[in-house]
Amino acid sequence: MTGFARNRDVFAGLLIALIGAGAIAEGWQLGIGGLSNMGSGFFPVMLGAALVLLGGAMAVIHAPAPAGHHATSPDWRGAAAIALAVVLFVLLADNVGLLPAIFACVFVAALGTRVTTLKEALLLAAGVTIFGIGLFSYVLKVPFPILRGVLN
Amino acid sequence: MPSGLVGLLHGFSVALEWHNLMWCFVGVLVGNLVGVLPGMGVLSSISILLPLTFAMQPVSALLMLAGIYYGAQYGGAICSILLNLPCHPPHAVTCLDGYPMTKSGRGGVALGITMLAAIIGAAFGIVQMIFLAPYIASIAFKFGPQEICSLMLLGLLAGSTLAKGSALKGVAMTILGILLSLVGTDVNTGNDRFTFGIIELSDGLELVTVSLGLFGIAEFLKSVNAVAPTGKRAVRLGFRDLRPQRADVRAAMPAILRGTVLGSLCSLIPGTGPTIASFIAYATEKKLSKTPERFGHGVIEGVAAPEASTHSAVQGDFIPTMSLGIPGDAVMALLLGALMIHGIQPGPRLIIEQPDIFWGLIASFWIGNIMLVVLNVPMIGLWVRLLSVPYRFLYPAALFFVCIGVFAARNEMFDVGATLLFGGFGYLLLQLGFEPAPILLGFVLGPRLEENFRRALLLSRGSLETFIDRPISAFFVAACVLLLVAQAVAAWRRMKPPIRVPEAAFD
Numbered sequence: 001m002t003g004f005a006r007n008r009d010v011f012a013g014l015l016i017a018l019i020g021a022g023a024i025a026e027g028w029q030l031g032i033g034g035l036s037n038m039g040s041g042f043f044p045v046m047l048g049a050a051l052v053l054l055g056g057a058m059a060v061i062h063a064p065a066p067a068g069h070h071a072t073s074p075d076w077r078g079a080a081a082i083a084l085a086v087v088l089f090v091l092l093a094d095n096v097g098l099l100p101a102i103f104a105c106v107f108v109a110a111l112g113t114r115v116t117t118l119k120e121a122l123l124l125a126a127g128v129t130i131f132g133i134g135l136f137s138y139v140l141k142v143p144f145p146i147l148r149g150v151l152n
Numbered sequence: 153m154p155s156g157l158v159g160l161l162h163g164f165s166v167a168l169e170w171h172n173l174m175w176c177f178v179g180v181l182v183g184n185l186v187g188v189l190p191g192m193g194v195l196s197s198i199s200i201l202l203p204l205t206f207a208m209q210p211v212s213a214l215l216m217l218a219g220i221y222y223g224a225q226y227g228g229a230i231c232s233i234l235l236n237l238p239c240h241p242p243h244a245v246t247c248l249d250g251y252p253m254t255k256s257g258r259g260g261v262a263l264g265i266t267m268l269a270a271i272i273g274a275a276f277g278i279v280q281m282i283f284l285a286p287y288i289a290s291i292a293f294k295f296g297p298q299e300i301c302s303l304m305l306l307g308l309l310a311g312s313t314l315a316k317g318s319a320l321k322g323v324a325m326t327i328l329g330i331l332l333s334l335v336g337t338d339v340n341t342g343n344d345r346f347t348f349g350i351i352e353l354s355d356g357l358e359l360v361t362v363s364l365g366l367f368g369i370a371e372f373l374k375s376v377n378a379v380a381p382t383g384k385r386a387v388r389l390g391f392r393d394l395r396p397q398r399a400d401v402r403a404a405m406p407a408i409l410r411g412t413v414l415g416s417l418c419s420l421i422p423g424t425g426p427t428i429a430s431f432i433a434y435a436t437e438k439k440l441s442k443t444p445e446r447f448g449h450g451v452i453e454g455v456a457a458p459e460a461s462t463h464s465a466v467q468g469d470f471i472p473t474m475s476l477g478i479p480g481d482a483v484m485a486l487l488l489g490a491l492m493i494h495g496i497q498p499g500p501r502l503i504i505e506q507p508d509i510f511w512g513l514i515a516s517f518w519i520g521n522i523m524l525v526v527l528n529v530p531m532i533g534l535w536v537r538l539l540s541v542p543y544r545f546l547y548p549a550a551l552f553f554v555c556i557g558v559f560a561a562r563n564e565m566f567d568v569g570a571t572l573l574f575g576g577f578g579y580l581l582l583q584l585g586f587e588p589a590p591i592l593l594g595f596v597l598g599p600r601l602e603e604n605f606r607r608a609l610l611l612s613r614g615s616l617e618t619f620i621d622r623p624i625s626a627f628f629v630a631a632c633v634l635l636l637v638a639q640a641v642a643a644w645r646r647m648k649p650p651i652r653v654p655e656a657a658f659d
Contacts, residue, residue: 001319012584016324023331023346030343036614040338040345043602047327047334055322061320078376079576082369082551086572089555094565102552114375116544128549136556140186140200 013059020051081112097147098137102129157206159503160282163511167215167519175212176516179219180523188535190550191368191557193239193360197224198486200560210494211508215491215516221483222520226270226528229459230535233262235550237368239360241592242430242462245369246587249447249454259647260536262455264396267528268406269456271521273463276412277419278517281467297608297619303627304428304601307418309635311431312590319639321586329594330601332357340606349372352566359482360558361567361593365574366581366588368554374548381383396452404456406439415461419468426465433461448587467517474510476496481596568606 027044085108093101107125110116114123136142166172182204186197203222205213212365225240232243233250239588246266253262295303314318336356347353384477411433416476418429437457438447447454473484491498496506503510528535539546558571612618620626 008585010581012586015168015580015584016328019328019331026346030338030345034614035609035616036612038606038609040341040343043605044331044334045347046215047331050327051324051331054320054327058320059317069200075373075377079373079579081576082376083572085551086369086550086555086568089552089607090565090568093555093559102556104556105552106548107374109551110544111542113546114377120545121548123602124545124548128552132552134554136200140555141203142200142560 006150009061010059013055013057015055016058017052017055020053020055023048023051042078049085076113078112081108081110085109093144095148097145099129099133102132153512157282159507159511161513162507163513163515166508166512167515172212172215172512173264173514173519175208175216176219176519177523177527179216179221180223180520180527181219182459183220183223183225184227184527185223186522187224188230189227189553189557190231190235191239191360191364191554192231193228193363193557193561194221194224194483195486195620196239196360196557196560197227198483200357202490205490206493210491210496211512212514213490213494214509215520217487218513218516219523221487222517226524229266229270230263230280233266233455234259234535234539235546236371237550237554238363238592241359241363241427241596244363244460244589244592245430245434245458246455247367247491248434248587249449249451252448252450253452253455256450256538257523258450259539260532261396261452263528263532263535265404265452265456266402266459267398267525268401269404269411269459270463271525272408273412273415273460274467274517274521277416277464277467278514280416280464281418281470282514294624296622296625297604297611298371298622298625299628301601301604301608302619302625302632303453304604306628306632306635307428307432308593308601310435310634311428311593313635316578318641322590325581325586325588325590326594329362329591329596330598331594333595333598334360334602339603348554350566351566353498355562357570357595358558358561358567359592359595360561361571363592364554364558365571366578366591368550369572370582370588371576372551373575374582375543376547377565400452404452407453407457408460410436410440411457414457415464416468418461419465425468426462427593429461429465430458431593433457470513470517474502474513505622533636562565627647 004077023044025048027048027150030041030044031039032038032042032045085105088108089101089105092104103125106128107121110121110124111118133146137144167176179201182201183197186192187194188557192200198217198220201224202217205216208216228238228240228243229250232238232240232247234254236247236251238244238247238417244587250259250262250266253259253632308326308330309323312322331346335353338345343629344354356382411429414433414436415426415429419425419430434447434454434457437446437453441447441451441453443451469481469484474486488498491509496502496509554571555568558567559565561567578588608618618625619629
């Protein structure tokens with residue numbers, strides 16, 4: 001069992017406590033006011049305090065992760081492909097149009113696995129693009145340019 | 153309420169006119185087909201399909217919208233159960249056991265039971281709304297902000313301890329969800345909270361952004377190169393095995409009935425009722441079960457109860473939307489908008505001035521549900537067969553649908569990027585042993601909880617005693633305390649014997 005799996009709850013507790021501390025800090029700045037005239041920060045500070053307590057308790061009580069839990073190290077190739085696919089979708093859809101956005105998104109995401117070949121990825125991307133454009137632009141008429149300036 | 157019965161009969165006569173019936177069917181069909189696309193939640197589906205109804209007669213348009221609503225809802229359930237992609241908070245609960253069922257090749261059974269649970273829950277919810285609405289209204293009048301607040305607290309506590317893993321983690325997830333719901337402009341003071349200077353965040357986070365990130369993208373990140381492909385075994389099974397067997401129905405029935413009753417109780421809180429209902433129904437089933445450790449590993453009760461309770465509670469949303477003109481959530485607000493486009497003013501006078509619309513709509517809830525069954529029973533096998541597409545081809549397409557689904561919810565590209573961030577965060581949470589479903593519970597309930605908390609303390613001039621001074625509120629607070637004590641005792645008992653982890657045996 002790796003150190004991560006053994007101390008999983010400690011990390012979990014720290015993360016939660018950290019988020020709680022952030023909420024308290026932000027809430028404090030907004031002003032908490034009093035019970036009868038609450039400021040915008042009152043509720044966040046209250047929740048943040050609860051998170052700090054819960055996180056602390058989690059880290060103290062920590063039980064080792066169950067044996068069935070696979071603390072796999074992330075698959076960097078897959079993660080990078082998925083992240084890039086979404087980023088490309090956002091950039092291309094905003095600047096160029098729906099058609100290149102769909103194609104790039106599906107193509108890049110498909111290359112995230114080690115099994116899919118370049119040809120398969122191209123075919124899949126082309127297929128989903130045709131389906132997606134047909135469905136969203138022609139059937140459902142989502143108001144979004146297919147290719148900015150060419151096919152609006 | 154004989155007048156209710158007369159009205160209902162009138163409603164059926166309207167809804168059963170052949171052209172209305174046809175539009176309702178078209179709505180169910182289209183809603184179902186769009187809703188089943190990964191990433192297309194009820195909200196995205198309705199907002200995309202809404203323009204289709206603009207040119208129609210008001211009555212037909214509304215019946216079609218009701219059809220779309222049910223179709224999209226069930227389509228969402230299909231995609232939640234088969235791909236673990238919930239766009240709708242109650243579906244996140246359905247996923248807890250629905251997706252494990254799919255993994256062990258019983259996805260078709262889960263889909264069938266979902267349908268059965270939905271129709272029973274909805275049928276009861278409709279009857280209850282027609283005949284008990286006046287009584288419910290009189291109870292609801294007794295609910296001030298104190299009662300709503302303590303009832304929500306109870307719902308949050310009960311709901312957050314449902315999943316696998318420790319109760320501490322569940323409660324932490326719920327609170328995290330409430331924090332996420334506070335992002336944006338504070339309605340009381342106009343201050344921006346947790347927006348980090350980003351303009352797009354001042355309207356708050358969109359529900360689909362959070363749910364498709366935490367579940368959808370996180371799931372892609374987890375299984376992109378995982379070896380075991382989902383549902384491979386389901387494909388090799390014969391057509392008959394995909395349907396629920398008598399034993400499944402027998403196991404699910406008590407859960408469906410309990411879920412239905414719980415759902416109708418939760419419909420007291422309009423707007424957030426269905427979400428609370430689904431979480432509480434699941435937690436209740438787990439508590440009542442003789443084998444609670446099997447929950448989260450694919451038990452049929454874990455699918456049946458939340459689905460029944462959601463559909464029974466959701467009627468509590470439709471009626472105030474129509475009769476008071478107050479939408480409970482974004483979907484209801486869209487339907488309200490559709491009514492207004494057709495020149496119908498929702499409100500107390502709607503029932504008198506437009507009986508065709510009001511009763512026709514109520515009748516079409518039933519008809520929509522029946523259409524759904526007619527349409528989907530032959531199609532369960534087809535849906536499950538979708539899984540025979542290898543995951544490596546399925547997830548890139550699903551990723552695109554998630555992107556466009558999130559975008560369509562409010563035409564905002566920023567949300568798509570935010571979804572990716574939530575995906576990474578959701579992956580981290582999964583690795584740390586958190587179950588993200590309660591985040592959605594907190595996210596949906598957060599704004600109303602804060603609003604009522606602030607109002608209650610404003611009314612009591614800052615005295616916290618107000619929550620125990622009023623009998624109904626005191627009852628809920630007592631139930632909260634009882635729940636916490638029971639949890640603590642159970643946790644203490646578990647600590648005493650050498651720690652044995654029941655989850656391991658089922659993995």
